[in-house]
Amino acid sequence: MTANVGNLDRLLRLALGVVLIVAPFLLDLPLFANALVKFGMPMVGLVFAGTALFRFCPLYAMFGFKSHRD
Template identity: 50%
Template structure:
């Protein structure tokens, strides 16, 4: 698994992932009153944090995209 997620991409993914994971727990805004939206948001947030941590995005590989400067 070669790295294909750059530094700025990692930071944005980590922040957005944490927001999507934590916001439903705080119920802010009330859009997460649905259980499906809550679990969906948390799953997407977890995937974003994981891709930021591992510096690898499977979707980027399929599309042939890379934001990492060191390949």
């Protein structure tokens, strides 16, 4: 696995991941009354955070894209 996620991309993914993980549990919005949304958003957030931490995105690899400079 070679890194294909750059620094700015990594920071944005990590920030968005953290927001998606904690928002359903901290905010009391009607949107989060649906269990699929309440537990689906943190799962997507974990994927974003994981790709940020490992600096590797499988979709980027599949399409030959990378935001990481060699």
